[in-house]
Amino acid sequence: MDATAEFEAHRDHLRAVAYRLLGSTSEADDALQEAWLRVARADTSDVRNAGGWLTTVVGRVCLDMLRARTARHEVPLEAPPANGADPEQAAVLADSVGLALLVVLNTLTPAERLAFVLHDVFALPFQEIAPILDRSVPATKMLASRARRRVRGAPEPEPDPVGQRAVVEAFLVAARRGDFAALLDLLDPDVSVRADATAAGSATPVTVDGAEAVAGQALAFARQSAHARPGTADGEPALLVESGGRLVTALLFTISGRTVIAIDIIANPEHLARLTASTHTTSSTRSVR
Numbered sequence: 203m204d205a206t207a208e209f210e211a212h213r214d215h216l217r218a219v220a221y222r223l224l225g226s227t228s229e230a231d232d233a234l235q236e237a238w239l240r241v242a243r244a245d246t247s248d249v250r251n252a253g254g255w256l257t258t259v260v261g262r263v264c265l266d267m268l269r270a271r272t273a274r275h276e277v278p279l280e281a282p283p284a285n286g287a288d289p290e291q292a293a294v295l296a297d298s299v300g301l302a303l304l305v306v307l308n309t310l311t312p313a314e315r316l317a318f319v320l321h322d323v324f325a326l327p328f329q330e331i332a333p334i335l336d337r338s339v340p341a342t343k344m345l346a347s348r349a350r351r352r353v354r355g356a357p358e359p360e361p362d363p364v365g366q367r368a369v370v371e372a373f374l375v376a377a378r379r380g381d382f383a384a385l386l387d388l389l390d391p392d393v394s395v396r397a398d399a400t401a402a403g404s405a406t407p408v409t410v411d412g413a414e415a416v417a418g419q420a421l422a423f424a425r426q427s428a429h430a431r432p433g434t435a436d437g438e439p440a441l442l443v444e445s446g447g448r449l450v451t452a453l454l455f456t457i458s459g460r461t462v463i464a465i466d467i468i469a470n471p472e473h474l475a476r477l478t479a480s481t482h483t484t485s486s487t488r489s490v491r
Contacts, residue, residue: 205241208252215253216260222319223264225304233263254330261320261334268312269436269476303353310349311437317342318349336473338396338409341456341464366439366457370432373455373462374441377420378427385417390463395419401451401469416465426451435468435477449474 209216216237220230237260249255307315313335320326320334332342369388376384395410402408410419426443433442435452443451452474456464468474 205244205246209238209241209256212253212256216256219257219260219320219324220264222307222323223261223316224267225307229267233260233267236263254326257320257324257326258330258334261316261326261331265312265316265334266476268315272312306353309352311345313337313436313438314345314349317346318353321346322350322353332396333407336398336468336470337454337466338394338456338464340392340394341396341454341466344456344458344463363434363439365460366455367432369457369460369462370439370441370455373420374427374430374432377424380421380424382417382421385420386413388460388462389413389416390458390461393462393464395465395467397467398470398473400471401467423453449477452477 213234217230217234220233220237221227224230224233237256240259240263241256244259246255307319310318316335317328317331320331321328328339328342328346331346332339335342335345337345373385373388375381376388391413392411393413393416395416397408397410399406399408410416427441429445430441430443430453433440435442435454439455439457441453441455442449443453451467451469454466454468455462456466468477
């Protein structure tokens with residue numbers, strides 16, 4: 203793949219993606235610049251779908267920027283460009299999401315915003331969005347569904363952080379005790395666990411599906427559970443495993459009611475560093491470092 207030619211051919215599309223994710227034309231330009239640097243350094247010999255691959259690169263850059271913005275408590279908001287905008291800007295943003303929708307998008311977590319925009323606006327399959335977020339496909343679908351309800355103004359169930367924390371704590375207790383039956387009670391029959399390559403000790407991420415298989419894996423987690431504590435990561439309930447005061451593994455839970463439907467295990471140091479800025483214990487506001 204000729205990276206330069208493909209990037210230029212898809213530039214308008216990529217800038218539209220970045221603008222809808224970030225809500226700022228200047229930040230969208232910054233994102234494209236960073237994405238181009240990553241593309242220029244990447245091995246693209248095996249890329250078959252240039253447009254999809256470039257969209258995921260821009261998505262990762264924008265996700266990093268959204269997480270950094272969240273950590274700084276910034277909410278940039280700018281109206282769509284006026285009629286005097288330059289021709290390229292007008293072409294890219296002619297179908298602008300508009301100021302009202304930007305307000306709503308700014309209420310979403312970075313992960314929710316990316317899942318919604320890439321899937322509902324740009325029709326990127328969840329199978330391609332999930333790796334950008336380091337999340338399983340079921341968890342990514344749940345993020346997009348929550349975002350979709352807010353964007354459409356549909357009634358949103360009140361978040362229940364206390365109830366979700368209770369589920370995570372029950373999972374931790376059951377894993378420590380080796381209580382297989384208690385774990386099954388907490389897990390959806392079709393629960394899915396995705397472990398990144400570092401956590402899985404393999405060349406690629408590993409997925410385990412089904413309550414019995416996941417409960418079995420949770421028993422193996424008992425060795426690490428002594429160093430785990432409930433918390434949040436990217437606004438999601440989580441178990442955070444630390445060693446020497448450093449976050450080494452994050453288990454992100456997707457919970458519906460009182461049932462775990464997905465767990466995403468992140469141990470890659472680079473990915474953990476991206477989570478750190480928005481990772482807090484549920485009992486305090488101290489950042490995990």
